[in-house]
Amino acid sequence: MGGDSVKFSDEEEFILRIAEKMRESGGYDSRGRCFGASLAFASVLRHLGFQASLIRWKVLYDNQYADHWAVRLNQDFAIDLTSLQFEVQGEILQQIKSYPANFVSLREYPFEIFLDQFEIGRDAHCFSVKSMHSFYFAMFKYDLAQTFLEGRRAHIVALTSRFAVEYFPLMLLSLNTWAMKRKKKLLCRLRSKGQ
Incomplete structure (x- = not known):
């Protein structure tokens, strides 16, 4: 094969x-x-x-x-x-x-x-934003543990920085999702008051 x-x-x-x-x-x-x-x-x-x-x-x-x-x-x-x-x-x-x-x-x-x-x-096919947060934090914890095990404590700042850069788009997506849900809820409330 x-x-x-x-x-x-x-x-x-x-x-x-x-x-x-x-x-x-x-x-x-x-x-x-x-x-x-x-x-x-x-x-x-x-x-x-x-x-x-x-x-x-x-x-x-x-x-x-x-x-x-x-x-x-x-x-x-x-x-x-x-x-x-x-x-x-x-x-x-x-x-x-x-x-x-x-x-x-x-x-x-x-x-x-x-x-x-x-x-x-x-x-x-499609993981929730909450699941993706968990996956990212699992990777970060694993990378951090490996860094300690390998005695590369000097790399912790770089590791944390890399995590922040990779995690930032997911955080923005989360905020956008929250804002859209909040907007939908407020619009529903306004419509119900207008009737």
Whole structure:
């Protein structure tokens, strides 16, 4: 399955067969779904007894996407169910080092840090803003813990700054959502008083 020059273990071949069944069917379907699709796939792997970790790239110079997600197969390969977003063929097996040049700052997260919130909001097509807040804070806590474990305390300021920059658009979205709900409620109240 993985090409002539690369040999995969029986376990990896099995995982690839599962991935083939879960791949996104078309370019439009895969748009903005990399995180949800990766979480769903990692959840299936977990139920089958495999440990899974998600890998995340920051995407530069792209008006549609801030990041991209896939599931790590091994040291060299990722399983990418939404690769149609950046590759015409949409191959699910991707060499990690061959991702586009604007995919930078690769980070890795164990699926378990997302598990509780993923179980609550299983619809991977669209997570609530509240779920996204939880996912972001889970990543930040994990990154912070890793920074302490690796003895890189000097990097905490940079880590906090990076989190603030990445979290800011979600915070704006939350404020906008709250403002729209408040506006709707006030308009309803005004209409009911006018009758």
